[in-house]
Each structure stands twice: as C-alpha cells, then as structure tokens.
Amino acid sequence: MGQTALRITRTDKIMNSNNLIPGKHVVVTDFDGGEGILVDLNTKKYFQLNETAMVVWKGLEQGKNVGQIADDIVARYEVALDNATRSVERILDNFQNYKLLTAK
Amino acid sequence: MQTDATFSDDGAPGRYGPQRLSVELANICNLHCSYCFRSEENLYNSRAEFFPVELLRRVIGEARDVANVTKINFTGGEPTLHPDFAATLETVAGAGMTSSFVTNGWHFERVWPAIVANRHSISHVAFSLDGITRETHDRWRGNGSFDRLVRAFSRCYMSDLPFALKVTVRRDLMDQLEQIAMFAARLGAAALNFVHVMPTSTAVADESSLSLDEQRIVEEEVAILARIFKMSIGVDVGYYNIDEENAPCSPLAGTSMNVDYRGRLSLCCNLSGFRGADEEADVVADLNVEPFASAFAKLKELASLQLQNRKAALAALRAQGVKPDLFTGSPCLFCLQSFGKVPWRSAPEPELVSIRGRRQ
Ligand SMILES: C[S@@+](CC[C@H](N)C(=O)[O-])C[C@H]1O[C@@H](n2cnc3c(N)ncnc32)[C@H](O)[C@@H]1O
Numbered sequence: 001m002g003q004t005a006l007r008i009t010r011t012d013k014i015m016n017s018n019n020l021i022p023g024k025h026v027v028v029t030d031f032d033g034g035e036g037i038l039v040d041l042n043t044k045k046y047f048q049l050n051e052t053a054m055v056v057w058k059g060l061e062q063g064k065n066v067g068q069i070a071d072d073i074v075a076r077y078e079v080a081l082d083n084a085t086r087s088v089e090r091i092l093d094n095f096q097n098y099k100l101l102t103a104k
Numbered sequence: 105m106q107t108d109a110t111f112s113d114d115g116a117p118g119r120y121g122p123q124r125l126s127v128e129l130a131n132i133c134n135l136h137c138s139y140c141f142r143s144e145e146n147l148y149n150s151r152a153e154f155f156p157v158e159l160l161r162r163v164i165g166e167a168r169d170v171a172n173v174t175k176i177n178f179t180g181g182e183p184t185l186h187p188d189f190a191a192t193l194e195t196v197a198g199a200g201m202t203s204s205f206v207t208n209g210w211h212f213e214r215v216w217p218a219i220v221a222n223r224h225s226i227s228h229v230a231f232s233l234d235g236i237t238r239e240t241h242d243r244w245r246g247n248g249s250f251d252r253l254v255r256a257f258s259r260c261y262m263s264d265l266p267f268a269l270k271v272t273v274r275r276d277l278m279d280q281l282e283q284i285a286m287f288a289a290r291l292g293a294a295a296l297n298f299v300h301v302m303p304t305s306t307a308v309a310d311e312s313s314l315s316l317d318e319q320r321i322v323e324e325e326v327a328i329l330a331r332i333f334k335m336s337i338g339v340d341v342g343y344y345n346i347d348e349e350n351a352p353c354s355p356l357a358g359t360s361m362n363v364d365y366r367g368r369l370s371l372c373c374n375l376s377g378f379r380g381a382d383e384e385a386d387v388v389a390d391l392n393v394e395p396f397a398s399a400f401a402k403l404k405e406l407a408s409l410q411l412q413n414r415k416a417a418l419a420a421l422r423a424q425g426v427k428p429d430l431f432t433g434s435p436c437l438f439c440l441q442s443f444g445k446v447p448w449r450s451a452p453e454p455e456l457v458s459i460r461g462r463r464q
C-alpha cells in the first residue's frame with residue numbers, strides 16, 4: 001500500500017501532451033474541493049492530486065494539449081500564463097514518470 | 105490506519121465478538137451475482153422493500169437494552185439502495201452504537217455524504233470482491249463494478265475509514281489468494297475475509313463450491329497469508345470444524361442475530377431469504393408486532409437447539425467411527441441442511457434434521 005503525492009519537481013524534459021491521455025489502468029476519483037485520487041491498477045498505488053494536478057488530469061481526459069490546459073488554469077486561478085504552462089509541463093512530466101499516461 | 109480484528113462478521117471459537125445485529129436494509133439488489141444466496145424472488149421480482157427507519161430505531165433500542173447489542177451491521181440485498189440510507193446511519197449513531205455495512209460498492213459515491221456525516225459512528229465498511237482485475241470482478245458483478253469499487257476504496261483510504269474486503273472463494277479463485285491479499289494490502293484494506301461458497305443449487309455447487317480437500321488447501325494458504333500480512337486475514341465461519349465443545353459461530357453462541365428486510369428476527373444473515381429454500385425455521389418472530397425481548401428469548405432457544413443438534417450429529421458419527429462429510433462438518437452447510445435451505449440435495453440422515461419443519 002502506498003500513497004504518493006504528486007509534488008511538482010524540477011525537470012528539463014519538454015512535455016508535449018498532444019499525444020498523451022490517461023492510461024486505462026488508472027482509476028480517478030474526484031473529491032470535494034477539486035482534489036482527486038488516482039489508483040494505478042498495475043502497481044496498485046494511490047496518487048493524491050492537488051487541484052492543479054486534477055485540472056491537468058481532467059484536461060488530458062478531454063484530449064486537451066498543454067496550452068489548452070494552461071488556459072484552463074489561468075481562467076481558474078490568478079496565475080500568469082507562462083507559470084501555468086510550466087506547472088502543467090511539470091505535472092505532465094510527473095504523470096509520465098509514474099507511467100500513468102499512454103499514447104493516444 | 106486502524107485495524108480491527110473483529111471486522112469479520114463471525115468469530116472463531118472462543119472469540120465471538122461484541123453483541124451485534126445484522127439488519128437487511130433492502131430486499132432488492134442492482135447486481136446479479138449468479139452465486140448469490142439471496143432469493144431471486146426478493147432481489148429482482150418482488151416489489152422493493154426497505155427497512156423502516158422507525159422500526160430500526162425501536163428494534164436497536166430494545167436490542168441494546170435486552171441483549172447489550174452495541175454494533176449494527178447493515179446488509180441486504182444491497183443496503184445502499186435504501187432511500188434514506190443517511191437516516192439509518194443517523195439512527196444507529198443516535199442510539200450510541202456503531203454501524204458498519206457490507207456493500208457491492210456500486211452506489212458508494214452517492215451515499216458518501218451520509219457516511220462522512222456519520223463517520224464517528226461507522227466502524228468500517230466491507231466491500232465484496234470477486235476478482236482483482238476489471239475482467240475477473242466484472243465477470244461476476246457486471247461492467248463498471250470494479251472501477252466503482254476502486255473509487256470506493258480511494259474514498260475510504262483518503263478519509264481514514266477502515267475498509268475490509270470480503271471474498272467468496274469460488275473454485276476459480278483458489279489459486280489467487282496471495283494475489284488477492286497483495287491487492288487488498290496495497291490498496292490499504294484493514295482486513296481481508298475469505299468466505300466459503302454456500303451453494304444454492306447443484307450448478308453452483310459443481311461450478312463454484314470447494315470440496316473438503318480444496319477447502320483445506322485454501323484454509324492452509326489463508327493461515328500462511330495471515331502470518332505474512334499485517335492486515336487481519338481469515339476465513340469466516342463455514343470452514344470445516346468438528347469441535348463438539350464450542351459454538352462454531354457468533355449466532356450459535358448467541359452474540360449475533362439478524363433482522364430481515366421485513367423486520368423478522370432470524371438466526372443468521374447467511375440463512376435469511378436463502379435462494380431455493382423451502383423452509384424458514386430460522387425466523388423466530390416478527391418484530392413489527394412482537395417486542396425484541398420475547399423474540400430474543402425464542403432466538404436463544406433456537407440457537408441452543410441447533411447447537412445441540414449439531415453436537416449430537418457429530419457425536420453420533422464419532423461413535424460410529426465415521427468422519428463427518430462436508431455438509432456435517434461445515435457448520436454453515438449443516439445449518440443449510442437442517443433448516444431446509446437446500447431441498448435440491450438428497451435427503452440427509454434423519455438425526456440431522458430435528459429442526460426441520462419447525463415454523464413460527
Ligand atoms: C448477500 S450480500 C449483501 C451485501 C451486498 N449486496 C454485497 O454483495 O456485498 C452479503 C455477502 O454475502 C456474500 N455472498 C453472496 N452469496 C454467497 C454465497 N452463495 N456464499 C457465500 N457468500 C455469499 C456476498 O459476496 C457478500 O459479501
């Protein structure tokens with residue numbers, strides 16, 4: 001058992017979400033207040049998502065790219081577009097590192 | 105995460121747990137598990153009936169005063185289909201008792217606000233699991249069941265609400281016990297209870313029920329898993345047990361009892377509304393019209409009679425030097441036989457059926 005908070009970590013990898021969607025092996029649960037939990041059915045691990053990470057996950061579910069998801073974040077929170085874009089990229093990077101995404 | 109060795113509905117000999125009542129909140133169910141022991145008539149054909157909240161309030165109050173009942177476990181049918189599920193939890197909390205319930209998990213998200221509101225009085229939730237992948241679980245419980253169950257685990261896990269998994273060990277699951285335990289442990293279950301299949305027809309017996317030798321292999325494996333894993337792991341009553349001294353389970357020890365969806369007091373939730381049964385000798389009183397005190401006295405009498413009956417059957421076989429077969433050695437199968445729940449089976453020995461035919 002184990003729960004991983006998807007903290008944003010520094011990375012130089014450039015992400016492009018155009019081809020990425022949530023893996024079929026991941027089950028998402030929405031919590032009140034915009035947070036969420038992912039369960040990876042392959043590893044049987046929980047991942048706790050904060051509000052921003054949930055917006056990214058939902059965006060991926062809807063087939064959105066990095067720019068569109070960053071726009072969603074700007075619309076919701078008081079944050080500049082370039083900061084939002086960086087956050088989205090870092091979160092995507094984390095999702096990918098944990099093998100939570102698959103190609104479209 | 106808190107763990108609680110009393111999550112199992114039945115106690116091993118010598119530890120029968122606190123005085124408790126299982127209450128069937130609904131006769132109906134949204135799923136169609138083919139091995140289910142509840143009557144299909146009740147689950148799918150008769151009109152939906154839900155346990156009245158007022159009756160619940162009276163029954164649990166009397167049960168607390170008369171029988172020191174402190175825990176209520178809701179079952180069904182599917183208990184979360186009760187239209188006022190929140191009120192049932194509130195009623196238990198209001199009586200100063202703790203509640204738990206066993207569910208297929210399908211409607212967990214809908215009842216979640218009621219759970220959160222009554223969290224302080226809910227000891228745990230038990231989820232029924234039929235496989236550790238979408239394919240294997242949903243094969244028995246229908247498409248979408250597995251994902252809903254995993255979401256339900258997520259809610260419990262994140263909210264520190266202890267949850268148990270209940271797995272009916274069909275033959276196709278026999279060689280997956282370790283994977284099931286790993287699945288339960290990784291997802292944070294506080295307990296894993298295996299249950300032997302109570303057969304409802306020749307087809308279920310042939311396809312899913314284990315033979316005595318297979319049961320023994322399963323029980324040995326479960327004992328090993330219980331030593332390895334931190335969470336509580338066990339086999340609920342139903343396993344082969346020819347101890348003549350001790351009651352094999354909490355209902356026969358007089359520490360637990362069942363109230364069916366119509367408000368009738370009966371011995372045990374395993375026998376209630378049993379699919380294909382032609383008798384209801386396990387029902388002792390209608391609590392709609394009878395106080396709990398006199399109903400409870402009848403129940404104790406029935407439990408004691410059944411216990412004597414079982415001891416006599418085991419002693420008779422021992423005297424003859426005959427090893428009890430599965431339907432005598434397994435306490436639950438013995439109950440099924442002696443309470444007339446398995447008419448599709450060939451007639452048992454006459455001395456095993458002294459309760460048969462007793463009607464309320
Ligand atoms: C009758 S169900 C009611 C609660 C809910 N609908 C559920 O499935 O969890 C209670 C428990 O009985 C188990 N059960 C059903 N049929 C059974 C059988 N033939 N033998 C043993 N256990 C059985 C279910 O798997 C479940 O864990």
Ligand code: SF4
Nearest residue numbers: 133135137140181208
């Ligand atoms: S085991 Fe539970 S979910 Fe399945 S049919 Fe029976 S009552 Fe319904």
Ligand code: SF4
Nearest residue numbers: 353355372435436439
């Ligand atoms: S069916 Fe009989 S032996 Fe099994 S738990 Fe119920 S009362 Fe006990």
